[in-house]
Amino acid sequence: MTSVSANRRRIIDLRSDTVTRPTAEMIEAMSRAELGDDFFRDDPTVLAFEEEVADLLGMEAAMLVISGTMGNLVCALSLSPRGSSFIVEASAHIQINESGWPSSIAGLTPKPVEGVAGRIGADALQRAIAEAKLRLSAPPRLLCLENTHNAAGGRITEPGHVAALADIAHASGLKVHLDGARIFNAAVALGRPVGDFTQRTDTVTFCLSKGLGCPLGAVVVGSAGAIQEARRWRQVVGGGMRQAGIIAAAGRFALSSMVERLAMDHDNAKLLATRLRDASLEVDVEAVETNIVFAGVPSDFDYDSFQSELRASGIVTMPPKAGRIRLVTHREVSASDIVFASDMIAKTFDLAKRQTRSAQAHSAAPNAVY
Template sequence: MIDLRSDTITTPTPEMIEAMSRAELGDDFFRDDPTVLDFEAQVADLLGVESAMLVISGTMGNIVSAMALAPRGTSIIVEATAHIHINESGWPSTIAGLTPRPVQGIGGMISATALTDAIAAGQSRLSAPTSLLCLENTHNAAGGRVMSPEDLAVLAGIAHDNGLNVHLDGARIFNAAISLGRSVSDFVQPVDTTTFCLCKGLSCPLGAVVAGSSEIIEKTRRWRQIIGGGMRQAGVIAAAGRVALRTMVARLEEDHQNAKLLATRLRDAGLDVDPSAIETNIVFVNLPSGNFDTAYLHSEMLENGVRISPPKAGRLRLVTHREITQSEALMASDLIAKTCEAARGRQLSSVNNAGMDAIY
């Protein structure tokens, strides 16, 4: 089965499993799990920050970062299609007591002018005062687009000059770094906190990291405990993370190449996709409007050995990862093109896609 739903479906490598089974363990609550301590120190050094903290998921990392940086009752600026805003179950309001202030970006990026206007709007007595800017890199809903460290620094500078803290949702930040040939630390320096996921392109079974100053990470540690994220023998997670940082980062370039290949093949078959816009490992294909049976497309692909997320809002989302080879990318592209042609002119059939949105 060729699975293009997400890079979250990657399974741990044999080396990761071996490292997990042999990890030296302690109790992370008491800060005496040596594998966690070593991993967190390694991450902090890699990102060029003072401290880092292991969490269960990227969403948890975003939550505890925001709660450490933004007082309840304030607002946070997010790009209108940011993962935090549209795909994390509404935690800013339900958990953190924060009001999202969405700003429409271009290619997932907020302009300096739009950011300045959003900050000004938050200064009204009728608005929740703005305390935090949340950025996303790579930007999921924009097709894995990359924000350069320079562009990121401009936005962070505007926010800081206006008294806002800045959080970077860097779930796929290593993809961004590999895409531009830059050090991952270049993306982290302008912001107050950063999260990245271990369980996407880095192929770990679970886990994410929050990084920042020692003072802020101590605050996030308290919030992690409050929302139920305290861990005990967490070295089993950190052990896989150590292997991932050593073996999985450089190879992300293969995923980017396969995504570009997939997009090029689909474009050449007549589908609406722009290979030049593919910067990392996410491909969005615009499907025909009118009579086009998306449910048929989804079911036929599955029947023929390719898993895709059900199309959403007229787009098909495809994600490459460690378990997709070049030949599989070619096979999948040919099948997608053939099935899309068969789906043209068909009336939309009914199918239950509950819980299957392409959000990760």
């Protein structure tokens, strides 16, 4: 009998939208890029790209960086002095997934605030600012927001709420940084210009290497002064580049050709969530606003069996974390892939549950007497 894995010649990779590979057209654009030296600010492709991005987001200046984490880091270093604190949603990417740079590199004390669906409430922000201003606390200098919110399942903070939080922060003397790693997903999902999400923020980071399909790179955007300071910090942390036009060329292609198609990823995520829910998995379909789906798993679930069985059928996922599995749609996952993957996930999930129950029953049975 021919196995399922032999029938499928390609992998359906649902680990992240970072696994996307550049299209042939993007590689062609990279190969034809006019290059200079970015350190000397004479790479024409980088200069043109940074100007386009600043105009697109309605801000004064932009700077190309290697990654979203680097972008968040250099923005924080530019906006807040060492020894101060920053307010951040408790499960934000900066707080839980960026290797602790706020304390280890930037010298900042985090003040996490529990949000709802990844969104900090206005009252909660005001309380956090007041508490951080107490004499025995590190003084607050920065508010970090995230849009879309990864750990909340790609949830969107609408532009009006971003603006309201930014106004509260500014009124209290704080700067505002937006980790907009997937900000274009938010813009496409709501049908709003991306600049609507950034009007009141001081700096913004967005990734090229996620849904936009570039092999690497991110961009930071802000006032001319903030970006000038961020450029200095980029050099400090080893982010200076030379012929960076090959990255910028990929970014220019992505912004012209890869943004609107994000709606397909959102549709596929909703399809995946619906099919998994209908197969009795714990999925909140209404919470799927962009391209991330979370499926709950029992605490005694056989994770290893589940993953190995999925891999045998050509499906790759991240290990479960905090009682749930994250599944991310992207350009290299089609609607037909979603149908196949959801069927296999449901089937494998049921198998893993039965194996877990069987193992529990076996361990609970009295010792046989011979």
